[in-house]
Amino acid sequence: MTTATALPAPADVAARAREIHSAWQADAEMQTVLDGCAKYNSEWDDFYGGPLISTYSVARDAQHLIGDALRVMALKTAVYEMTGNELLAELPVPVPVDVTCHALCAQFTVLSRVQQRTGHLFVHSTVNEHANATAWDTGDFTHQAYEAAFGPVDERYWIPAAEAERRRQVLDGKYAAIGITDRGMTSAIDYAAA
Numbered sequence: 001m002t003t004a005t006a007l008p009a010p011a012d013v014a015a016r017a018r019e020i021h022s023a024w025q026a027d028a029e030m031q032t033v034l035d036g037c038a039k040y041n042s043e044w045d046d047f048y049g050g051p052l053i054s055t056y057s058v059a060r061d062a063q064h065l066i067g068d069a070l071r072v073m074a075l076k077t078a079v080y081e082m083t084g085n086e087l088l089a090e091l092p093v094p095v096p097v098d099v100t101c102h103a104l105c106a107q108f109t110v111l112s113r114v115q116q117r118t119g120h121l122f123v124h125s126t127v128n129e130h131a132n133a134t135a136w137d138t139g140d141f142t143h144q145a146y147e148a149a150f151g152p153v154d155e156r157y158w159i160p161a162a163e164a165e166r167r168r169q170v171l172d173g174k175y176a177a178i179g180i181t182d183r184g185m186t187s188a189i190d191y192a193a194a
Helices: 008-024 031-038 056-081 095-105 109-117 125-132 141-150 161-176
Strands: none
Touching: 008 031, 008 056, 008 109, 008 141, 031 095, 031 109, 031 141, 056 095, 056 141, 095 109
16 A cells, blocks of 8 residues: 555545544444443543633533544545545544543444444544644644634534643642642642552
8 A cells, every 4th residue: 555645635524524423423333432422531541632612511511522532533534535544534633532432442343343344443543642743823724724624623522732832831839739749640649558
C-alpha cells in the first residue's frame, strides 16, 4: 500500500468522514457501543480532560462528548483510508474529546464487530498522538474538516490550545495542593497502613 505524506483537502476528508460516520451509525450494534460508553462513566476518571470543561459533569456532558468522539473517529478513519498513513490520521483533537475517544475505544469487542461489518477501521493511536507536535487549535485542519462534515463545533468542548493550557495550569495548582503533580502522573499521597 502506498502511503501519502500530506493531508488531503479538509472538504475531501469531510465527505468521506460523513460516509464512514453514517455506516457506523447504521450498524445494529453501534447504539450498544455508544450506550455502553455512556454507562461506563465511572471509568472516565482523568485529571486533565473532562475537568478542562467549565462545571464539568460526566452525567451531563457524556452524550455530547461521545457524539463528538465518534465524529472525530470518522475523520481519523477518513484520513487513514485516503492516505494509508496512521501518523497523519492521528489528527490533533481537543483534550476532552480525545479522552472520550479513549473511552469509546474501550468498547473493543463490539467495536471490532462494527469494524468488520462496515469495513471501516476505528483509527486511533495514542503513540502517534504524542508524535504529532501540535495540539488541536481553532481553525486547524481537524476543525476545518469537522465543520465541513458535521457543522459547527461546540466551544464548550472544543477548547482552544492556549485556553486549554491556561486551564491545565489552574488545575496544576489545585492538584499540587493535595499532592498530585506532573499533570496527574505523580502522587505524594502516602496511604498509611490501616
